[in-house]
Amino acid sequence: MTSIQKPQVRHPGLPKNTLGYTKRDYEGAMSTLCAGCGHDSVTAALIQAFWELDLPPNRAAKMSGIGCSSKTTAYFMKQSHGFNSVHGRMPSVTSGASAANRGLTYIGISGDGDSLSIGMGQLCHAIRRNVRMLYVIENNGVYGLTKGQFSASADIGSTSKKGEANVQPPIDPALLALSLGATFVARSFSGDKTQLVPILKAGLMHDGFALIDVISPCVSFNDHEGSTKSYRFTREHEVEMTEVDFVPIRHEITTADSDAAVTAVQMHDGTVMRFRKTDEGYDPNDREKAYAHVRACQMAGEVATGLLFIQRGGADMHAVARTVERPLVELPYSELCPGKSALDTLMDSYR
Amino acid sequence: MAPTNVNDPHHYHKVVDCQYACPAHTNVPGYLRLIAQGRYTDSYLMNRASNVFPGILGRTCDRPCEPACRRGRVDGKPVAICRLKRVAADLRDDITDQLPTAPAVKNGKRVALVGAGPSALTVANDLLPLGYDVTIYEKNAQPGGLMRVNIPSFRLPAKVLDDECGYIINMGATMKYGTEVSSMKALLAEGYDAVYVGSGAPKGKELDIEGRWDESAKPNIHIGIEWLANVHFEHVEKIGKRVVIIGVGNTAMDCCRTAKRVGATDVKVIARRSRKYFKASPWELEDAEEEQVAILENHAPKRFVIENGKLVGMEFEQLAWSEEGGKQVSKVAGTVIIPCDDVILAIGQDNAFPWIERDLGLEFDQWEMPVVDKVTHQSTRADVFFGGDAAWGPQNIIWAVEHGHQAAISIHNHCSAAPVTERLEYGMNLVSAKLGMQSWSYHNDFNPSPRQKMTHEELVKRFSSVNVEVELGYTPEQTALEVQRCLNCDVETHFTDKLCIECDACVDVCPVSCLTIAVVGDEADLRTRLSAPAANMTQDIFVSGALPQTKRVMVKDxxxxxxxxxxxxxxxxxxxxxxxxxxxVPYAGATLESIVSTHIASAGAAR
Structure with a gap:
């Protein structure tokens, strides 16, 4: 909480994007999370990404479930659509929303509790269906809202604030997504916006389900000496696999890539995502190798970050289901509801 | 870039833009908070500690604080600091029992002050409580100097002057009114331990062009400051219908507005250059224009036009200005005659010291100005000091006050046989404003109100007399809003680098994007890599030491x-x-211990 709302005045030199908005126009309500919460930094990174991508706020939908993480959709893009769903049901609600209106940009914000415990099944099926959305897991390894019990992503040996060690093996959302066939898997850290912002932008432009696991420390319950999700631990154990640089379509690439390790990926709308392998031998286009590498890091007590895997051109939910091209809201009523005779014809075809 | 040293008072002092810009370093945010609490008397006293004349300055100050005010960079208009100062002065209770007093037993040192203007009165204000025997020589019958005779009373009522001069004089200064000092030698012969010259710059500049010395025209050509004094003394009670004022400084503004009150109906102020080069304060120009004074740009006086033994007008060259090699140059585009009945010259003032003999060990430079040390105000003769306009030519009242404070320190040192260069430096107190969780000892919310407009007396009524005050002062409602516009720049953001965990919370929440955690670099480079570019080079950037986790630094524009x-x-x-x-701020007689204890007391009062 803060004693005051954030004053509306802004720096007069703040740049505007092509829509005429400054970064501050993408803000939402004042955060009520604890001071220093990693989630607030993720919010700020999202705001930066939306602003840089010139995302029209009225064409976005913010989706969330329950938890500290799920509160954060209130803290950005106050002009956007949104749905704060039942605990863990955000992936399903988003699937439904996307089915009805494929014209919006879906931003799902979840946490390790919402996604890896109560909502695990929902998440798995959204990945399987390849729902076109940005899916951010704000991962802090604890249930902060209920005062710091271990969550499903807590590492073995990681201790609670009072010193008790966790004994159950963690679920790694990145490994989970890789094994389920996700087409975009990345991991980042709330304390490193230079890495996080380009990854968020790439995820937003991806033509399928984009999962980003963001280590987002809980300052109140999991930022202590024995934690493996603290600011200090993450900074000391982070191993960056790839360095992402996202180039929107209208920005000309002026510097030639002399670096052989740079790979350019054309996104579906013509924008280009470039990434540089910083880890020798890492191949983010090879699912099996990516899995093995991330798993090896996990076993070594390291945190693999960066763009871990990307596969372009996978069929998303709409392509698989061969749904109508336009959002339902844009269909004329006669097409949306063709009447009794059309229904009868359809029913006859099943006889 | 090396970490900023916030233990040096300079960094935080510079952040308080108004206080830094004020020559006397008045604690502006401090006294505005007191006004906000309705503690007008406390506010007045806090003001008086540094600027001595809050009521006078609240009406007439040149306001160096306002262009500097941070609020002006935030929403375009600075806090109306000067007007609020007047509120504190107007609404204060009787303060006589809270003023400094002179001790019953004197220190045996005698000091003579020449002139009873703002600088000399400040010297008296600082020296009387230390036990000095102070004698003030004033050529007029009342104290105030230029503040009384050159500032018209529709801007500064006599009552305000009388009160604030009285506070000082009543501490026990010996006043020699109607006594013009005509010989420095004779004055020194009276055995004073020190003499302070605060006699102002009393000589208006001449315009030596054709027709100026024509006998028939002379009665209708006036020197601005002399004419204003004559109006004040009621030697002049009227002027012609059509009046031309030459010059566009603040004296010209006083002249044109006074002319409107003594019979002129058509008043033109003539300037050589375009508006952006005008010397007058913008608000004085606005006030003059509100009174239907016409201001003509780019006209240079050529001659006085005299017909049939009478001044009938003035001829001007119309100038066209252009830039050549970075310099403004003018070309004459034509000439024009502006008909008029009277001309007032308000093109500047000179100092004149015919009364100081040149064989007293007091050196004068090539322009016949005394050689005076910029810091100590001491002349080349150890026991003679200069300040106010007398020292280096016309400035303004608030500078004169600061000169008085500094000269008083020197005089005290001189009389105590200490070197005049032995001066205490500025110190600071820095105390946390935290009262509890998200609770501060100041009102930290941003108030988006626009700057409040001053209500003016209606035109007909104000032209009826020179003594009708034009500005009516803020209403209580306006005052309440205007004080909330102050950003409390003296409540400083203080950073302890070893505590930072680099969570970015501060960077993310800052509404004006002034924080960045960055890899250290030199200043020019850092200024381009911040959350918002730090383009205002007059404002410093704060840089912390290396942060514990990544060795980056916290930068604040x-x-x-x-x-x-x-x-x-x-x-x-x-x-x-x-x-x-x-x-x-150290004043005369201060010791390191005394300034700390006084300010701790005042800091407590300011809560």
Whole structure:
């Protein structure tokens, strides 16, 4: 909480994007999370990404479930659509929303509790269906809202604030997504916006389900000496696999890539995502190798970050289901509801 | 770039733009908070400690604080500091029992002050409580100097002057009114331990062009400051219908507005250059134009036009200005005659010291100005000091006050056989403003109100007499809003680098993007890599030491910080704190211990 709302005045030199908005126009309500919460930094990174991508706020939908993480959709893009769903049901609600209106940009914000415990099944099926959305897991390894019990992503040996060690093996959302066939898997850290912002932008432009696991420390319950999700631990154990640089379509690439390790990926709308392998031998286009590498890091007590895997051109939910091209809201009523005779014809075809 | 040394008072002092810009370093945010609490008397006294004449300055100050005010960079209009100062002065209770007093037993030192203007009165104000025997020589019958005879009473009522001069004089100064000092030698012969010259710059500049010395025209050509004094003394009670004022400084503004009150109906102010080069304060120009004074740009006086033994007008060259090699040059585009009945020359003032003999060990430079040390105000003769306009030519009242304070320190040192260069430096108190969780000892919310407009007396009524005050003062409602516009820049953002965990909370919450955690670099480079570019080079950037986890540094662009305290509220480790800064200004007779204890008392009062 803060004693005051954030004053509306802004720096007069703040740049505007092509829509005429400054970064501050993408803000939402004042955060009520604890001071220093990693989630607030993720919010700020999202705001930066939306602003840089010139995302029209009225064409976005913010989706969330329950938890500290799920509160954060209130803290950005106050002009956007949104749905704060039942605990863990955000992936399903988003699937439904996307089915009805494929014209919006879906931003799902979840946490390790919402996604890896109560909502695990929902998440798995959204990945399987390849729902076109940005899916951010704000991962802090604890249930902060209920005062710091271990969550499903807590590492073995990681201790609670009072010193008790966790004994159950963690679920790694990145490994989970890789094994389920996700087409975009990345991991980042709330304390490193230079890495996080380009990854968020790439995820937003991806033509399928984009999962980003963001280590987002809980300052109140999991930022202590024995934690493996603290600011200090993450900074000391982070191993960056790839360095992402996202180039929107209208920005000309002026510097030639002399670096052989740079790979350019054309996104579906013509924008280009470039990434540089910083880890020798890492191949983010090879699912099996990516899995093995991330798993090896996990076993070594390291945190693999960066763009871990990307596969372009996978069929998303709409392509698989061969749904109508336009959002339902844009269909004329006669097409949306063709009447009794059309229904009868359809029913006859099943006889 | 090396970490900023915030233990040096300079960094935080410079953040308080108004106080830094004020020659006397008046604690502006401090006294505005007192006004906000309705503690007008306390506010007045806090003002008086540094600027001595809050009521006078609240009406007439040149306001160096306002163009400097951070609020002006935030929403275009500075806080109306000067008007609020007047509120404190107008609404104060009787303060006589809270004023400094002179001790019953004197220190045996005698000091003579030449002139009873703002600088000399300030010297008296600082020296009388130390036990000095102070004698003030004043050529007029009343104190105030230029403040009384050159500032028209529709801007500064006599009552305000009488009160504030009286506070000082009543401490026990010996006043020699109607006594013009005609010989420095004779004055020194009276055995004073020190003499202070605060006699102003009393000589208006001449315009030596054709027709100026024509006998028939002379009665209708006036020197601005002399004419204003004559109106004040009621030697002049009227002027012609059509009046031309030459010059566009603040004296010209007083002249044109006074002319409107003594019979002129058509008043033109003539300037050589375009508006952006005008010397007058913007608000004085606005007030003159509100009174239907016409201001003509780019006209240079050529000659006085005299027909049939009478001044009938003035001829001007119309100038066209252009830039050549970075310099403004003018070309004459034509000439024009502006008909008029009277001309007032308001093109500047000179000092004149015919009364100082040149064989007293007092050196004068090539322009016949005394050689005076910029810091100590001492002349080349150890026991003679200069200040106010007498020292280096016309400035303004608030500078004269600061000269008085500095000269008083020197005189005290001189009389105590200490070197005049032995002066205490500014000190500071820095105390956390935290009262509890998200609770501060100041009102940290940003008030979006626009600057409040001063209500003016209606035109017909104000032209009826020279003595009708034009500005009516703020209403209580206006005062309440205007004080809330102050950003409390003296409640400083204080950073402790070893506590920072680099969570970015402060950077993310800052409404004006003034914080960045960055890899260190030199200043020019850092200024381009911040959350918002730090383009205002007059404002410093703060750089912390290396942060514990990544060895990056915290950078703050001081330019438009709102001092809202959100960085400190969102900081999980209290690395950011809001701390109330008090500049410790040494006055005559101060010791290191005494300034600290006085200011601790005043800081307590300011809560």
């Amino acid at each position: 001081e330019d438009i910080c709102l001092h809202c305290g959100l960085c400190a509220e969102r900081c999980p480790t209290a690395a950011w704190d809001m701390r109330k800064f008090d500049l410790l």
